[in-house]
Amino acid sequence: MKISFTKIIILSFAIFILGIFWQGLKTNKNYDTKNLVGSKISNFQLSEINNHQQYISEENLKKNNYTLINFFASWCAPCRTEHKYLLNLSNSKKEIKIIGINFKDKKINANNFLSELGNPYDFVGKDIDGKTSILFGIYGIPESILINNELIVIKKIIGPIDEIQFNEILKLIQ
């Protein structure tokens, strides 16, 4: 009687552990911010890169049907590859405004970057110490957040925008 009782305990314990391992295999441990989609962006205040007197806050974004908030820097190579899609987007005459947030960058470098590649942004804000990026749940650039006029996150893109994501954005803002 005693042996069978111990056996049952050991067996059920083994099954339980295997179950945990099985579950562990199935869950994705890669970090992603999918959960942010559907949440509202925080209140923020951002000063213009060349004009400290000029500010933008979440109130300004409520006026736009859609806003794409793009974090970029002159030192970030992938930002160069996604830049043409941002230009395409700003030329597309869709009801979307693009806010660029210059992340941990020097003013002169950022301005050179924009004059060299073109400026797709309706407003370029600066985030010298990166604190604003935390408000938006950014952990590495480039990252882009598409929000609607209720300030709800519709899409979050980690890494550079590519052809597929560009088309997806166009579909979402129709």
Next chain:
Amino acid sequence: MNLKIFFSIIYFLFLAPLYSSDERIKLLEIYKNLRCLVCQGQSIADSNSDFAATIKLVVQDQVNEGKTKDEIYNFLISKYGEWIVYQPTFSKSNLLLWILPYFIFIVGGLIIFAIIRKSKHNKAN
């Protein structure tokens, strides 16, 4: 005499950590419970990455504003998900995680109790 002075200096040096500010200790506690997302396996306290440095700045600001630990954790969870804190929150999906150790503790105790009682019973026979 010199030896006495020497040892008293050493003694007071070792006391110094006791007088480090509460705020520093609180900050360190918070950093240790935050996972660095770009350098997985390290906490914000351990990491020197750009991301960790920024998180430290933000946490410092919030501590200065008088926010509690939980408020800071909740803020970061709302931005980065539960993954950013090491200590899991108490939720439905985590229920087993929190309950199981106590459950095993109680069941283990019962098993030991049963075994001891049985062996005593056998000895008595």
